[in-house]
Amino acid sequence: xxxxxxxxxxxxxxxxxxxxxxxxxxxxxxxxxxxxxxxxxxxxxxxxxxxxxxxxxxxxxxxxxxxxxxxxxxxxxxxxxxxxxxxxxxxxxxxxxxxxxxxxxxxxxxxxxxxxxxxxxxxxxxxxxxxxxxxxxxxxxxxxxxxxxxxxxxxxxxxxxxxxxxxxxxxxxxxxxxxxxxxxxxxxxxxxxxxxxxxxxxxxxxxxxxxxxxxxxxxxxxxxxxxxxxxxxxxxxxxxxxxxxxxxxxxxxxxxxxxxxxxxxxxxxxxxxxxxxxxxxxx
Numbered sequence: 001x002x003x004x005x006x007x008x009x010x011x012x013x014x015x016x017x018x019x020x021x022x023x024x025x026x027x028x029x030x031x032x033x034x035x036x037x038x039x040x041x042x043x044x045x046x047x048x049x050x051x052x053x054x055x056x057x058x059x060x061x062x063x064x065x066x067x068x069x070x071x072x073x074x075x076x077x078x079x080x081x082x083x084x085x086x087x088x089x090x091x092x093x094x095x096x097x098x099x100x101x102x103x104x105x106x107x108x109x110x111x112x113x114x115x116x117x118x119x120x121x122x123x124x125x126x127x128x129x130x131x132x133x134x135x136x137x138x139x140x141x142x143x144x145x146x147x148x149x150x151x152x153x154x155x156x157x158x159x160x161x162x163x164x165x166x167x168x169x170x171x172x173x174x175x176x177x178x179x180x181x182x183x184x185x186x187x188x189x190x191x192x193x194x195x196x197x198x199x200x201x202x203x204x205x206x207x208x209x210x211x212x213x214x215x216x217x218x219x220x221x222x223x224x225x226x227x228x229x230x231x232x233x234x235x236x237x238x239x240x241x242x243x244x245x246x247x248x249x250x251x252x253x254x255x256x257x258x259x260x261x262x263x264x265x266x267x268x269x270x271x272x273x274x275x276x277x278x279x280x281x282x283x
Contacts, residue, residue, distance in 0.1 A: 010277040011263055013245060017238055018262020021245030024217035025069070029282050031216030032069045035206055035230070036271070038076040038083050040223035041249040044268050045190065047159055049078075049148055054087040055268040061275035063094030068282040071213050074100045075202050077187065077194060077226055079151045080107040080116045090114060103152045104196070104226075105205025121152050122197035124182035129154050131178070132195075139174050153196035164191045189224045190254060203229030210237060221247035221271055224254055231260050247274065 010026075013019045025032040036042050039049065042058045066072040072095070076083045080102025084090055089098055089111065100109040107118040132147055132154060144161035147154060156175060158167035168191050176186045179195040187194040187201075202222070210218050210233075218237060220230050234244035248261035249271050258264050265274055 008273060008277055010274065010281060011265070013262035015262045017243075018245050021217060021219065021234075021238070021243040021262065024243035025219055025245065025278070026281060028216050029069045031214070032219065033071045033073065033210050033213050033215040033217070034065070034069055034219045034278075035073040035075050035209070035221070037202070037222035037224065037227050037230075037249070038074055038078060038087060040190065040268070041221050041271055042074065042087065042268060045223075049155075049157070052086055054089075055272055057272045058268065058275070059088050059092055059095070061272050061279065062098070063092050065275050065279040065282070066094050066098060068279065070215055071209075072098050073206075073209055074098070075105070075205055075209075075220075075230060076100070076102055077104055077150070077153070077189075077196075077202075078102055080109040080118070082151075084109050099209070101205045101209060103150075104200040104202055105208065106152055106197070106200050118152075122183070124179075124184045124197065125152060125154060125195070127182045128178060128184060128195050131182075132156070135174075135178055136171075139171075145171070148192075150194070150196075153194050155192050155194040157192045159191040168193065187226055189226050194226075201229040202227060203231075203233035206230045207233045207237070210242065215242065217243045217245075219245045219247065221249055221265075221274075222257065223249035223267075225256065227257060228260075231257065235260075247271070 043052045043054045046052050080100045083100050098111040109116045145158050158164045161167035175193050179186045184195045185198045220234050231246050238244050246262045248258045248264045250264045
């Protein structure tokens with residue numbers, strides 16, 4: 001009989017592959033890697049990304065679950081140090097072996113050392129950073145767009161524009177051309193266009209980490225277009241014999257992710273509820 005402390009049951013994935021992935025996590029947690037995007041998954045989306053903070057119950061839920069699995073990772077386009085600070089991940093009992101893969105895996109923070117390891121920045125980022133304000137003025141960029149400095153990348157947000165989606169679509173092609181001139185690519189997201197170096201994405205980062213850990217099962221949760229490569233990586237791992245569960249932190253803005261997910265939850269609160277349910281089952 002359950003106690004009053006029991007959390008809600010784990011929701012059932014809608015696909016056979018998802019059900020197999022969940023079963024593998026529950027049956028062999030010591031070989032499971034659980035990986036999460038940050039913005040929109042562990043943290044609610046806000047108008048100013050600098051103000052984004054992890055859901056207040058996310059870190060306690062992660063800390064309850066992390067000691068019961070092989071590894072917990074945060075895979076994000078943000079600088080690793082920013083994700084650690086905004087997430088409140090440092091110095092949390094239970095999260096001693098959390099790993100944050102920042103800038104799509106180009107940076108790595110490990111809780112056990114508390115340090116960030118990263119290669120030298122791509123020179124094209126500095127060139128784009130210098131050119132971008134004048135470039136946006138020159139093409140008559142929509143009022144309300146703004147630039148976010150991300151260290152190893154630069155992002156142009158349209159969420160505050162008069163017509164956010166129209167601004168996003170109008171800027172996509174010219175920013176892609178600007179990025180290409182400096183050896184960069186454009187990563188589209190939820191009303192944001194990020195100019196960053198090629199060669200790394202969340203799928204590459206997740207695959208390398210899963211192989212490093214030697215995982216026998218993987219769960220990945222995300223909410224945005226930038227999470228599609230991670231979804232594809234889990235699908236490839238499943239074909240290679242590693243069961244996986246794909247979770248969409250639900251958003252009407254990114255239907256593509258929900259369509260490919262095994263399980264759709266109600267945003268960061270739904271992710272927290274899933275974490276709690278997993279921790280309760282594995283306790």
